[in-house]
Amino acid sequence: MKLTYDDKASIVTVEDEAGTRTHGLDTPEAFEAMSKAWLRAGWDTKYVYSFAWFGRPVIQLPEDMIRIQELIWELKPDVVVETGVAHGGSLIFYATLFKAMDKGRVIGVELSLRDHNRAAINAHPLANLISIVDGSSTAPETVSKVRAEIKPGEKVLVILDSNHTRQHVLDELRAYADIVTPGSYIVATDGIMGEVVGGPRTKPEWTTDNPEQAAKDFVAENANFIIEEPVWPFNEGVVRKRVTYWPGCYVKRVR
Ligand SMILES: C[S@@+](CC[C@H](N)C(=O)[O-])C[C@H]1O[C@@H](n2cnc3c(N)ncnc32)[C@H](O)[C@@H]1O
Numbered sequence: 262m263k264l265t266y267d268d269k270a271s272i273v274t275v276e277d278e279a280g281t282r283t284h285g286l287d288t289p290e291a292f293e294a295m296s297k298a299w300l301r302a303g304w305d306t307k308y309v310y311s312f313a314w315f316g317r318p319v320i321q322l323p324e325d326m327i328r329i330q331e332l333i334w335e336l337k338p339d340v341v342v343e344t345g346v347a348h349g350g351s352l353i354f355y356a357t358l359f360k361a362m363d364k365g366r367v368i369g370v371e372l373s374l375r376d377h378n379r380a381a382i383n384a385h386p387l388a389n390l391i392s393i394v395d396g397s398s399t400a401p402e403t404v405s406k407v408r409a410e411i412k413p414g415e416k417v418l419v420i421l422d423s424n425h426t427r428q429h430v431l432d433e434l435r436a437y438a439d440i441v442t443p444g445s446y447i448v449a450t451d452g453i454m455g456e457v458v459g460g461p462r463t464k465p466e467w468t469t470d471n472p473e474q475a476a477k478d479f480v481a482e483n484a485n486f487i488i489e490e491p492v493w494p495f496n497e498g499v500v501r502k503r504v505t506y507w508p509g510c511y512v513k514r515v516r
């Protein structure tokens with residue numbers, strides 16, 4: 262895509278394989294094209310590696326955090342299971358929501374939690390809402406440990422943010438499918454990989470080897486799940502598509 266921004270005329274011009282189009286800045290098309298460029302520049306500059314939540318680094322696009330907050334408020338799950346802990350910022354984020362809601366707790370699953378990150382999570386004021394399961398997220402013994410921490414009847418939301426290969430995410434979707442509650446979601450994060458190929462730290466195969474593709478594979482084999490955007494509660498603007506690192510991520514259990 263070639264994008265030209267003319268601030269005096271308040272237009273953008275997009276040139277790609279579909280041709281050349283001009284859009285006013287007040288249109289969703291202009292916003293989408295500029296967001297696409299912004300996301301790519303954000304990838305190249307490691308913009309998502311510049312935030313912390315309540316003292317812990319969180320490797321997320323803030324837009325995605327706001328959106329999942331909207332879903333968590335709507336669902337009010339008893340448990341969030343998140344694979345991929347890293348510094349613990351996202352676990353703390355979910356814990357702050359649960360503290361404010363006076364309901365819910367977080368289970369983090371991590372293959373190689375560093376000692377200083379474990380110590381910081383354990384010392385955090387919200388640590389009582391967090392438990393850590395050590396191990397690979399797809400190992401049967403790890404999944405069994407997660408399952409053992411969930412009580413019968415609890416409402417569960419699962420967020421996949423560990424190894425983002427298509428195969429690993431597909432294996433996670435299969436492994437956690439019966440842990441997520443009907444009406445809730447498994448969120449397959451970081452499908453942005455498919456859209457930033459050519460940038461630094463990317464691989465050509467990411468075009469298809471990514472979490473968004475894994476989600477498509479999964480719903481094709483499991484009729485209990487569909488890919489469906491939650492109903493976002495508020496929008497007085499004209500933009501309808503999320504600006505996100507998590508395209509096509511919301512895998513909903515419908516039965
Ligand atoms: C993108 S980071 C997680 C970021 C974190 N959720 C946040 O928002 O700040 C990915 C983490 O997944 C972990 N990981 C990689 N493969 C894994 C696996 N098979 N099982 C569990 N964790 C894994 C890595 O060690 C790394 O800490």
